[in-house]
Amino acid sequence: MDLRALRYFIETVRQNSFTLAAEKLHVTQSTVSKMIRQLEDEIGQPLLSREGRQLRLTDVGRILFARGQEALGVMQELSREVADLTALTRGELTVGMPPMINLLFSPVVKAFCERYPGLRLTLQENGGQVIEQQVASGELEVGVTILPADPALELASRHYGRYPILVVGPRHAPWAQSPEVAISALQDEPLVLLPDDFSLTRRLRAAFDEARLTPRVAAQSGQWDFLVAMAAAGLGTTFLPAPLLARLNVGDELAVRPLAAPGIDWDVALIWKPRRYLSHAARAWLAVCEEVLVPSTP
Incomplete structure (x- = not known):
């Protein structure tokens, strides 16, 4: 199964729109539609039902959406482990952060970028509930949300304000x-x-x-x-x-x-999935947050 086609399908479901998914993925709408059709042809079943402007998941589509997120999470975790061989001299880290919270983390971003110039840091904006789901599935290593997080996701958290x-x-x-x-x-x-x-x-x-x-x-x-x-x-x-x-x-x-x-x-908090591998970049981000947001006291 083409992982890129799977990613396009998952993003289309999340956005409930081919157009918005294409914008998020930085490709054309026709590319997204083509990849999803190829995926449907490979599986032999329709994945989406189009009702006017609304997209509905078929039974097969619901299974693929759930398992596909897990598959992408596993692949991203594998990529992170391999990239760690360079030990922070290069690489990237994506942190999920709600738009309303990002202003509080400006000092952290500044300190992180100054300390690790070889790492590319991306702040991915989404609502807190979406970020919690992305961290739980492994799509994101770390994120920021407002406590209490969804207890069913079993996330670890560090309160910062x-x-x-x-x-x-x-x-x-x-x-x-x-x-x-x-x-x-x-x-x-x-x-x-x-x-x-x-x-x-x-x-x-x-x-x-x-x-x-x-x-x-x-x-x-x-x-x-x-x-x-x-x-x-x-x-x-x-x-x-x-x-x-x-x-x-x-x-x-x-x-x-x-x-x-x-x-x-x-209640602002960082979240991550316990007992799951965290890259050196993610651990460095957590350490900088601890240093900048919780100053040591004499």
Whole structure:
């Protein structure tokens, strides 16, 4: 089986789009379609059912998607072990990192690149839940997410920071009249959230479930500055961790309040799969994170 065709198929399923998969893979859409057709011809069964603009996995497609991720993970792990023979004089490392968290890791990236100029570091942006799955399958060695991670994936983690989640929205919103905001006060408020594959959204939905409430989601975007812009335009209320909100110029038209106890914390952590081989590059990344993000005390 052609591993490249398998990779194209898996990315198409993840993106639910031939076009988006082609952009992610830096190839043409016709190339992606051709490789998937070749894969279907080789297997002798259709893998995808096209319903309008939606792609649905067939029974065979579901099996290939699950086992294919494992196969790619094994192949990538083999490549990493072989590349380790050069012991950090060359090679590459890809770290999964949600867009909202990358600003906190700028000092780590700077220190890592200065210390290991022969290594090519790539930060692959995705939602926390996607990164957790990629680390669990072996597609990524290390990643960053918001705790708690999915316990079913059995990931190891190292906590590096805890920050309060703040409620941000129009000053005329009813909740803005109180010094702190309970989840119940947001029951009928339109919300603008990150996509569902982001860990923060997972935490927020869990909080609404615990309160036996259904959030009224007006819009979703993966760009935190756009969320604030939508809140400023009066489209709804959003949620942001304190360190990122501090980087924004929040005007007089926005209200910012803490969540009432117990609140929701933004627990930033590195994750990896325990008992799985970690390349020297991945171990060096973990060491630099430990040094930069957790300074030693006298």
